[in-house]
Amino acid sequence: MKSGDEALLTDLYQLTMLQAYYDEGLRGRAVFELFVRRLPPGRGFLLLAGIEQALDYLEGLRFEPAELDWLRESGRFRADFVDWLADFRFTGTVSAMREGSVFFANEPVLRVEAPIAQAQFVESRLINLVNYATMVATKAARCRFAAPSRLLVDFGLRRAHGAEAGLLAARAAYLAGFDGTATVLAGQRFGIPLFGTMAHSYIEAHEHESDAFARFAASQPGNVTLLIDTYDTEEGARRVVALAPALHARGIRIAAVRLDSGDLDAHARAVRRILDEGGLREVHIFASGNLDEWQIARLLASGAPIDGFGVGTHLSTSVDAPFLDMVYKLQAYDGRPRRKRSEGKATWPGAKQVWRLHTPGGGVAGDLVALREEAPPPGDARALLQVAMDGGRRLAPPEALAALRQHAAAELDRLPAALRAADGADPGLHWPVRISPALQALAEELDRGRH
Amino acid sequence: MKSGDEALLTDLYQLTMLQAYYDEGLRGRAVFELFVRRLPPGRGFLLLAGIEQALDYLEGLRFEPAELDWLRESGRFRADFVDWLADFRFTGTVSAMREGSVFFANEPVLRVEAPIAQAQFVESRLINLVNYATMVATKAARCRFAAPSRLLVDFGLRRAHGAEAGLLAARAAYLAGFDGTATVLAGQRFGIPLFGTMAHSYIEAHEHESDAFARFAASQPGNVTLLIDTYDTEEGARRVVALAPALHARGIRIAAVRLDSGDLDAHARAVRRILDEGGLREVHIFASGNLDEWQIARLLASGAPIDGFGVGTHLSTSVDAPFLDMVYKLQAYDGRPRRKRSEGKATWPGAKQVWRLHTPGGGVAGDLVALREEAPPPGDARALLQVAMDGGRRLAPPEALAALRQHAAAELDRLPAALRAADGADPGLHWPVRISPALQALAEELDRGRH
Numbered sequence: 001m002k003s004g005d006e007a008l009l010t011d012l013y014q015l016t017m018l019q020a021y022y023d024e025g026l027r028g029r030a031v032f033e034l035f036v037r038r039l040p041p042g043r044g045f046l047l048l049a050g051i052e053q054a055l056d057y058l059e060g061l062r063f064e065p066a067e068l069d070w071l072r073e074s075g076r077f078r079a080d081f082v083d084w085l086a087d088f089r090f091t092g093t094v095s096a097m098r099e100g101s102v103f104f105a106n107e108p109v110l111r112v113e114a115p116i117a118q119a120q121f122v123e124s125r126l127i128n129l130v131n132y133a134t135m136v137a138t139k140a141a142r143c144r145f146a147a148p149s150r151l152l153v154d155f156g157l158r159r160a161h162g163a164e165a166g167l168l169a170a171r172a173a174y175l176a177g178f179d180g181t182a183t184v185l186a187g188q189r190f191g192i193p194l195f196g197t198m199a200h201s202y203i204e205a206h207e208h209e210s211d212a213f214a215r216f217a218a219s220q221p222g223n224v225t226l227l228i229d230t231y232d233t234e235e236g237a238r239r240v241v242a243l244a245p246a247l248h249a250r251g252i253r254i255a256a257v258r259l260d261s262g263d264l265d266a267h268a269r270a271v272r273r274i275l276d277e278g279g280l281r282e283v284h285i286f287a288s289g290n291l292d293e294w295q296i297a298r299l300l301a302s303g304a305p306i307d308g309f310g311v312g313t314h315l316s317t318s319v320d321a322p323f324l325d326m327v328y329k330l331q332a333y334d335g336r337p338r339r340k341r342s343e344g345k346a347t348w349p350g351a352k353q354v355w356r357l358h359t360p361g362g363g364v365a366g367d368l369v370a371l372r373e374e375a376p377p378p379g380d381a382r383a384l385l386q387v388a389m390d391g392g393r394r395l396a397p398p399e400a401l402a403a404l405r406q407h408a409a410a411e412l413d414r415l416p417a418a419l420r421a422a423d424g425a426d427p428g429l430h431w432p433v434r435i436s437p438a439l440q441a442l443a444e445e446l447d448r449g450r451h
Numbered sequence: 452m453k454s455g456d457e458a459l460l461t462d463l464y465q466l467t468m469l470q471a472y473y474d475e476g477l478r479g480r481a482v483f484e485l486f487v488r489r490l491p492p493g494r495g496f497l498l499l500a501g502i503e504q505a506l507d508y509l510e511g512l513r514f515e516p517a518e519l520d521w522l523r524e525s526g527r528f529r530a531d532f533v534d535w536l537a538d539f540r541f542t543g544t545v546s547a548m549r550e551g552s553v554f555f556a557n558e559p560v561l562r563v564e565a566p567i568a569q570a571q572f573v574e575s576r577l578i579n580l581v582n583y584a585t586m587v588a589t590k591a592a593r594c595r596f597a598a599p600s601r602l603l604v605d606f607g608l609r610r611a612h613g614a615e616a617g618l619l620a621a622r623a624a625y626l627a628g629f630d631g632t633a634t635v636l637a638g639q640r641f642g643i644p645l646f647g648t649m650a651h652s653y654i655e656a657h658e659h660e661s662d663a664f665a666r667f668a669a670s671q672p673g674n675v676t677l678l679i680d681t682y683d684t685e686e687g688a689r690r691v692v693a694l695a696p697a698l699h700a701r702g703i704r705i706a707a708v709r710l711d712s713g714d715l716d717a718h719a720r721a722v723r724r725i726l727d728e729g730g731l732r733e734v735h736i737f738a739s740g741n742l743d744e745w746q747i748a749r750l751l752a753s754g755a756p757i758d759g760f761g762v763g764t765h766l767s768t769s770v771d772a773p774f775l776d777m778v779y780k781l782q783a784y785d786g787r788p789r790r791k792r793s794e795g796k797a798t799w800p801g802a803k804q805v806w807r808l809h810t811p812g813g814g815v816a817g818d819l820v821a822l823r824e825e826a827p828p829p830g831d832a833r834a835l836l837q838v839a840m841d842g843g844r845r846l847a848p849p850e851a852l853a854a855l856r857q858h859a860a861a862e863l864d865r866l867p868a869a870l871r872a873a874d875g876a877d878p879g880l881h882w883p884v885r886i887s888p889a890l891q892a893l894a895e896e897l898d899r900g901r902h
Contacts, residue, residue, distance in 0.1 A: 003455065003615050010636075011633040016649065021656075024666050163576075196462055196463030199574070202571070205789075219474040262794035
């Protein structure tokens, strides 16, 4: 089922508003910002991802003839409006934080400035892309904090919510520090290292487990990870030991065994012992099966001899926080700041900049959210929102994923320990995000002038 | 970002196993079944969806030249194997439950019989499609039980996990009894009724809220739902009342107002009073904003005068159960039953049929999971798995979504009240799923013969 590039992948209200803007001749420039209102419980930070996909979407936005025909025939829109849509393109300016940046609540991660019809229309898909990728990147970073020096592989495709989720998850996880993914298409499309070996069904298709091991090793001599828990994990390990000499004689090295069920801690210890006593000290133990950052941390804290983890469902669906409170809000129209004041949903008005403030020692003192027009704060401060697109065109080709991944690693390195924990602390105490006095004053002024 | 139709949308191990099967010349017929090992906590039933997309995938499966080139260049696979993949197609037989069927743990919902290489290869994408669609259909059915006679609309695209999730969610929700969706592409692709009006930003782009209301009504005279909570909900309602006569004079009827924040119960009552006193008794109240089945049930139980609900994030991500324990397991190879025995993950072996047993009065007495070869159980029993595809081809064109939706409604009608509840009971007590004696005997026999 192809989907993702279609202009009709949006909410109906974007189209009804578009016709209204067209009818009214409202062509003023609007500033919208994409941000998260609050972090999910237990999340000490967020790690940005999905920006490249968002820029792709903006650059490629157009209604195809079949879409226009369908809109015309739907009876919901006037013919002159649908004709106008044929030339509808995104021609705006976009500023964004770099993917792999750490950010917090109320910090715009992407700012769109464009004629209001365009700036409004792109809301649904921008949130759809950045919300998910950021959620997974954050989850992946948390897993990486739980296992700083182990192999981590994304196994999440099958329980991801559809095709695109599987792909975006693989990319976001790699960006955040995973070593690779099992999702082949993500390897092809993004150049992410691929990992994977065999399923239980492969073992079961053979009369004897040892046969399955031997034949797989012969077929994939450079990639021998054997799944040993189909019948009995320790027996599987003994079969690996028994098989090793014959494989070695043929020049085939067993790289690892995989455990996928039961008490992974106990099995890993028993298997390590069997492998070591069998002379297979160099064979790694890889574990999978419903793992998340808490489980990984527990296994490693207790000293389980596990060298790598496959993280699937919990990564690709971010089970404990399957969405972010990410929104895309009008902050200014026609040069004048706007503020939504709905209960519990008020936003900071105006086009804003996020400044990262550094201590003289190179550490982070916190962030400052200020109006774009304000002078930079004193001291060592870096503007996180950089212009990525102007006139609807990217200002530079997409950055290499490897470079973004390095950036993410550097960002995560700077995070205080309290925010890295699986039960992450409230970032407020460890990474203050201040709202500039001028921005606060503007918000109050708008509230006084409410109508 | 296009994705979904590619053969490479799979886990690497499917390809490494494929090469191993090719190398070994393993061409025996395999039976795999797709099922859920256990229901998520609080779920009293599951409602099947995603089968049409799964059949589409199987029918269209092929490696495109660019994919073959990439595989060849990846260095992971031998050239003769990649050449062989060029003609790789799915030629198997598929049996499935009808979409919109109620089902329970350990009941196969889809059975694939094909040469093992084919039957194995399709695992990742089959789970990816059916797991998600079923999860959302179930969530939607629960919302429908909470609000049997209210308008229910899917608002979930923006927080859905990527493009395909948004589309599959719209379809699954409609199948399960929602009235429609806001996702335009789902309207185009599946013929689902569309709903939607305006965002807060539309209101804010105007100097005065009343102006925004009037101009929107003029632009969309057949679709006037006004969002009234941007500044002050009750004041918004009074503005609607003030505006109505002028609109009526131009033949424009206000259909509804929408509330999206604050205490929806209190606001709905206040707004209802304002509208009624203003002579707008026929104007409906529609509510949205972080709603789920519990919230909807609470609002209606307390008598909140709300006529319809937009359900977004909680529907499209199924927040409280963002995945099902859905698996796809080898049950027989080359005519001989197989059983995975990994701890906590043992499965029922052999090709199976699910029988729905009816009471003489037409009610449901429960289900029976039996070996396919067993004689039908006595009494009024219906086989739920029907052959949908043979020789890799569908036996009939896809059923109309409207017909599947009717089937779902009839299925849900038969569910005991205890299973419909938001805090659903354990289905075991209310809808017994028995395993046939022959199937139990086979499982024991296989366990005795373990190796």
